[in-house]
Amino acid sequence: MNIVFNHATFRERADMLSFLRLCRERGVGTVSIWGDEITKTGDSNALAALRDHGLKVSGYNRIGPFLPDYLGRAEAELERAAHFGADHVFLFTGGLVEGERGLIAAKRRVEDQVGRLLEIARRVGVKLAIEPLHPMLAGERTVITSMTSANDLCDALGHGIGVVVDVYHVWWDERLEAEIMRTGRAGRLLGFHVNDWLLPTRHRLTDRGMMGDGIIDLKAIEEIMRRAGFRGGLEVEIFSTDWWARDPGEVMEIAITRCRQIFGDRPEATNTYRRRFEDRNSIRPS
Amino acid sequence: MNIVFNHATFRERADMLSFLRLCRERGVGTVSIWGDEITKTGDSNALAALRDHGLKVSGYNRIGPFLPDYLGRAEAELERAAHFGADHVFLFTGGLVEGERGLIAAKRRVEDQVGRLLEIARRVGVKLAIEPLHPMLAGERTVITSMTSANDLCDALGHGIGVVVDVYHVWWDERLEAEIMRTGRAGRLLGFHVNDWLLPTRHRLTDRGMMGDGIIDLKAIEEIMRRAGFRGGLEVEIFSTDWWARDPGEVMEIAITRCRQIFGDRPEATNTYRRRFEDRNSIRPS
Numbered sequence: 275m276n277i278v279f280n281h282a283t284f285r286e287r288a289d290m291l292s293f294l295r296l297c298r299e300r301g302v303g304t305v306s307i308w309g310d311e312i313t314k315t316g317d318s319n320a321l322a323a324l325r326d327h328g329l330k331v332s333g334y335n336r337i338g339p340f341l342p343d344y345l346g347r348a349e350a351e352l353e354r355a356a357h358f359g360a361d362h363v364f365l366f367t368g369g370l371v372e373g374e375r376g377l378i379a380a381k382r383r384v385e386d387q388v389g390r391l392l393e394i395a396r397r398v399g400v401k402l403a404i405e406p407l408h409p410m411l412a413g414e415r416t417v418i419t420s421m422t423s424a425n426d427l428c429d430a431l432g433h434g435i436g437v438v439v440d441v442y443h444v445w446w447d448e449r450l451e452a453e454i455m456r457t458g459r460a461g462r463l464l465g466f467h468v469n470d471w472l473l474p475t476r477h478r479l480t481d482r483g484m485m486g487d488g489i490i491d492l493k494a495i496e497e498i499m500r501r502a503g504f505r506g507g508l509e510v511e512i513f514s515t516d517w518w519a520r521d522p523g524e525v526m527e528i529a530i531t532r533c534r535q536i537f538g539d540r541p542e543a544t545n546t547y548r549r550r551f552e553d554r555n556s557i558r559p560s
Numbered sequence: 561m562n563i564v565f566n567h568a569t570f571r572e573r574a575d576m577l578s579f580l581r582l583c584r585e586r587g588v589g590t591v592s593i594w595g596d597e598i599t600k601t602g603d604s605n606a607l608a609a610l611r612d613h614g615l616k617v618s619g620y621n622r623i624g625p626f627l628p629d630y631l632g633r634a635e636a637e638l639e640r641a642a643h644f645g646a647d648h649v650f651l652f653t654g655g656l657v658e659g660e661r662g663l664i665a666a667k668r669r670v671e672d673q674v675g676r677l678l679e680i681a682r683r684v685g686v687k688l689a690i691e692p693l694h695p696m697l698a699g700e701r702t703v704i705t706s707m708t709s710a711n712d713l714c715d716a717l718g719h720g721i722g723v724v725v726d727v728y729h730v731w732w733d734e735r736l737e738a739e740i741m742r743t744g745r746a747g748r749l750l751g752f753h754v755n756d757w758l759l760p761t762r763h764r765l766t767d768r769g770m771m772g773d774g775i776i777d778l779k780a781i782e783e784i785m786r787r788a789g790f791r792g793g794l795e796v797e798i799f800s801t802d803w804w805a806r807d808p809g810e811v812m813e814i815a816i817t818r819c820r821q822i823f824g825d826r827p828e829a830t831n832t833y834r835r836r837f838e839d840r841n842s843i844r845p846s
Binding site: 378 | 655656660661662663664694695696698699700705706708709712731732733734735757759760761764775776777780
């Protein structure tokens with residue numbers, strides 16, 4: 275059971291160099307990194323630290339949002355990602371642009387934009403990764419809101435692009451098993467992000483849970499990923515003001531323990547999730 | 561173009577009797593009503609007002625959440641809905657119960673529970689309505705998060721149960737057209753709720769938009785509904801602290817105007833939605 279730490283989980287209290295050192299101290303050998311954090315640290319310092327600690331890079335975050343000038347900056351970003359040895363680069367489509375309503379026209383636009391990025395990515399030698407985001411972010415931060423939609427996009431564009439499964443975004447989808455298997459058959463399962471969905475969720479962006487604190491059937495999804503042929507690690511990506519406030523090293527240790535409990539060969543019992551409030555069904559709107 | 565007003569859109573500043581009078585004054589002949597508001601007004605007062613104003617009842621809200629004692633109260637509620645002449649009664653499944661993770665087991669439980677309710681509903685002569693809710697409410701307030709899931713449930717249970725399409729919950733779904741057509745072919749399209757999705761959405765329950773203020777392609781969805789054979793009205797259901805704070809009669813007039821602009825035979829231009837903030841793509845988490 276390999277663990278990958280995504281810097282976003284720790285970045286509020288650990289800059290890139292601290293983050294890499296903390297990973298190394300805990301025996302975590304693979305990380306996902308962010309371009310803006312590299313810039314803060316300096317490319318050569320960041321590269322040297324990765325090399326000195328013997329760390330591998332899984333995902334590079336990220337290309338997007340796809341505003342009118344996105345393509346001008348994309349080539350340099352993709353080259354940097356390749357230079358850092360990243361396995362894949364995340365595409366962050368962003369939401370609708372002026373004049374768009376619904377997702378149909380926006381998806382056509384994004385398919386065209388990703389196609390252009392893919393030509394560059396193939397040339398510089400890095401894979402592109404589509405991560406479908408939760409429908410609550412549709413139109414605002416993404417136009418790809420399901421594994422189905424991500425797979426359709428990959429089918430249309432051919433080799434060099436794949437899908438990252440983040441449980442937070444797709445756990446509710448009745449098509450999940452079928453679509454993970456479809457992704458696996460196409461040889462394009464690039465990553466597996468773990469975290470949890472809390473009851474209730476207080477913020478659409480910054481209230482993700484630690485694995486085991488929420489209602490996602492994480493073990494069941496991991497088993498589907500393995501059956502679909504995924505051999506990569508469990509990437510811990512938790513956007514959470516609660517966890518950001520805590521000591522990064524401690525958060526790493528809790529995450530490692532939870533992964534062992536939930537995904538280990540002989541899973542230990544984990545705490546049953548608690549609801550944050552008991553009155554979740556009492557609010558009137560539906 | 562018939563309009564149906566749902567009392568929930570106005571209830572913060574209009575009790576049931578005021579609501580019915582305001583509808584009547586604006587020529588709206590069909591309403592959807594709530595059991596708790598009937599109780600506040602008194603059943604006989606509420607019935608008399610409906611009769612005096614010549615109003616028809618579309619939906620009765622609602623049966624649920626499906627807590628352990630739901631069935632004991634359900635028969636009386638269904639009888640009351642039939643007594644009020646409601647076309648259909650909403651099922652509000654509520655979220656997970658103790659020991660459930662993910663949605664698979666919960667859906668099996670809910671199918672069993674709805675099956676028991678359906679026996680009662682058939683006996684008292686009222687239809688049950690499943691309204692799939694947005695996946696951001698999955699596990700917390702519902703276990704039915706797509707039209708696909710709602711249709712599958714109806715297929716399993718047979719006659720006397722149908723689906724209400726609320727654009728807020730399903731607009732993002734690439735399966736929407738196919739699933740609305742499937743619902744129509746099965747003769748189980750019971751209602752069509754309109755409102756809008758705002759950018760950004762500030763609250764998962766109480767920040768719906770007035771039609772035209774958001775990013776949903778309302779006209780396109782309405783055209784699908786008509787092609788699928790739906791002949792009912794446009795039901796205005798807006799859970800919104802912003803709109804609840806305004807004068808209910810004024811909100812009705814704005815809603816009527818917007819429906820005319822968007823859904824009329826010769827739609828007038830509507831305002832392009834504005835984003836509430838310009839920085840919607842700048843927040844880091846994805």
